Amino acid sequence: MAEGTPDKAEILRWLHENDPAQLEELWRRADDVRRAHVGDDVHLRGLVEISNYCARQCSYCGIRAGNRNLSRYRMAADEVVACAEQARDLGYGTVVLQSGEDDGLTLEWVAALVTRIKETTALAVTLSLGERAPAELHAWRTAGADRYLLRFETSNAALFKAIHPPRPGRALSRLELLRELRKLGYEVGSGVMVGIPGQTYDDLAADLLLFRELDLDMIGVGPYIPHPTTPLAAAAPAAGDVPADDLTTYKMVALARLMCPAANIPSTTALATINQAEGRELGLRRGANVLMPNLTPARYRTLYEIYPDKASLHEAAGGGYADLPSWLAAMGRRVGAGPGGRRR
Numbered sequence: 001m002a003e004g005t006p007d008k009a010e011i012l013r014w015l016h017e018n019d020p021a022q023l024e025e026l027w028r029r030a031d032d033v034r035r036a037h038v039g040d041d042v043h044l045r046g047l048v049e050i051s052n053y054c055a056r057q058c059s060y061c062g063i064r065a066g067n068r069n070l071s072r073y074r075m076a077a078d079e080v081v082a083c084a085e086q087a088r089d090l091g092y093g094t095v096v097l098q099s100g101e102d103d104g105l106t107l108e109w110v111a112a113l114v115t116r117i118k119e120t121t122a123l124a125v126t127l128s129l130g131e132r133a134p135a136e137l138h139a140w141r142t143a144g145a146d147r148y149l150l151r152f153e154t155s156n157a158a159l160f161k162a163i164h165p166p167r168p169g170r171a172l173s174r175l176e177l178l179r180e181l182r183k184l185g186y187e188v189g190s191g192v193m194v195g196i197p198g199q200t201y202d203d204l205a206a207d208l209l210l211f212r213e214l215d216l217d218m219i220g221v222g223p224y225i226p227h228p229t230t231p232l233a234a235a236a237p238a239a240g241d242v243p244a245d246d247l248t249t250y251k252m253v254a255l256a257r258l259m260c261p262a263a264n265i266p267s268t269t270a271l272a273t274i275n276q277a278e279g280r281e282l283g284l285r286r287g288a289n290v291l292m293p294n295l296t297p298a299r300y301r302t303l304y305e306i307y308p309d310k311a312s313l314h315e316a317a318g319g320g321y322a323d324l325p326s327w328l329a330a331m332g333r334r335v336g337a338g339p340g341g342r343r344r
């Protein structure tokens, strides 16, 4: 198949291709484009799951408001700062603060937290706090936040609405928020889940075209993993649905790299969860250039269960990545220095 940015027809051909020999060409192209545009550095982002409170009712997510049997936590600012210092001491360039959509994380509290982290470390600060008001996003950017992650989950508007009930009173859609984040000067990350019940190959092709249209700086793609306490876990797969497997996720990672050559693309925890033996490595070999070691304190980590048996539960505190430099070197890669922002 042709080199260059794939069009919709070529994307669909790759998504339907299941011959390992043919797929070698896709993996090679993704790896070549990755090397040419972002090099061999693998950037490490320390992930801190700062709160599992959530106001939303997403039918796929284990920390949805409707899950009454989950103990809720919100980390203290001092605890979050200690995690950021740990990320710095481990040599990471970025800390990612993630949470459910938690109204208890106020504009002022988050702004003060960002200010403190920027004062005490040289880390890039990425926020992933859900759909928040433009005034909040503006204040946090002013406080020094560099990046924001907000997956659009699927470009199929009807499917998105079905799995992500709207919250009354919210003025902007997720796509509008992504454009707002760009205007505010954030590096903007988004992404999708692969294999949502009701999701088709056409939907995945549209997701990839939207990655390019949005000119995303960061793209996270992981398989959908059913959580037994959620309504979507009971959904029966239909004919024509995309499988929520690792092969389809590798194809999406590789195609995301071809669509957005300079983007930062993580090999995600969800991918490492469904293929514990080699998901993380094959993600990096097929287009990804980022890892997000989990730095959430152990007592909170088990409560941030967006899907079951997250691979990060097996990681030690401190990231559990003692052998990372040699593991990467064996792949011809190395730990990236500095914040590892999008090259423009």
Ligand code: 5AD
Pocket (backbone or CB within 6 Å): 060, 061, 062, 150, 151, 153, 192, 193, 222, 223, 224, 225, 226, 227, 270, 306, 307
């Ligand atoms: N399976 C896989 N990924 C999930 N996420 C939430 N719930 C699940 C699940 N059950 C992903 C969403 C969200 C990100 C933080 O985690 O894509 O944006």
